[in-house]
Amino acid sequence: ITEAVPLAIASDRALFAKPEINLAMPPTFGGTQRLPRLAGRKRALELLLTGDWFPPPRALELGLVNEVVPHAELMPAAFDLAKRILRHSGPAVTGILTAVARGLNQGIAEGLLIEAEQFARMAPTADLREGLNAWIERRKPSYDGSWTHITRPDEARRASLAIDRRGTRTRTPSPPHGP
Structure with a gap:
């Protein structure tokens, strides 16, 4: 077993x-x-x-x-x-388990494609954004554990800019979500 x-x-x-x-x-x-x-x-x-x-x-x-x-x-x-x-993002844990299980018996090229597919699934999620923000701000992340996606282009752009400014601690606050 x-x-x-x-x-x-x-x-x-x-x-x-x-x-x-x-x-x-x-x-x-x-x-x-x-x-x-x-x-x-x-x-x-x-x-x-x-x-x-x-x-x-x-x-x-x-x-x-x-x-x-x-x-x-x-x-x-x-x-x-x-x-x-469990201290990590549930969707990220799932992606790793999936990539290892599906890619283990493949050639390296196929395994890397499976890994890239799992990353692409995580890329637009709020958990990935939270993980990156926590790393930039040197704090522990607080994941919601869902597959919530960044749906607003302005939020995706802000997240991308924050990643580009790794050495900077100031960030533009996100506007509250509304209807």
């Missing part, structure tokens, strides 16, 4: 295996495809062909988990990782 999820933290008590061979069957649900991409062909074949159990440090070494923590710290570690991700 760990090879199918984007991130994983393991308890130091966890055990890992690709045991399907012990049941006289090949892995299902992509096990023969995902594992070699994560762990390498030879390492994956060893796990797939032996069905042997292996400990968390080996799972970490193979890239199947991001971190191994003491059992009592598993949920706090997972929540900490989630908080570190």
Whole structure:
């Protein structure tokens, strides 16, 4: 299962295996495809062909988990990782997950096109504007987490000018939105 999820933290008590061979069957649900991409062909074949159990440090070494923590710290570690991700723009997180998932098994040129597509989806959003403004103003961003777009050309122009004036701290305030 760990090879199918984007991130994983393991308890130091966890055990890992690709045991399907012990049941006289090949892995299902992509096990023969995902594992070699994560762990390498030879390492994956060893796990797939032996069905042997292996400990968390080996799972970490193979890239199947991001971190191994003491059992009592598993949920706090997972929540900490989630908080570190959730402090960012939801649409940006989605774009990264999409670009990695769709581009991983493509050539670099195709992967770069997928990445550019995800950036283009974010470019007109209020979250991107907020992120850039916060960076320019040296403050923490406050994302609304929506796909709200900058719809008024004057706002898009102001955002573009603010990016161009990176060293300047003064900004023209945006007029309130009205009907």
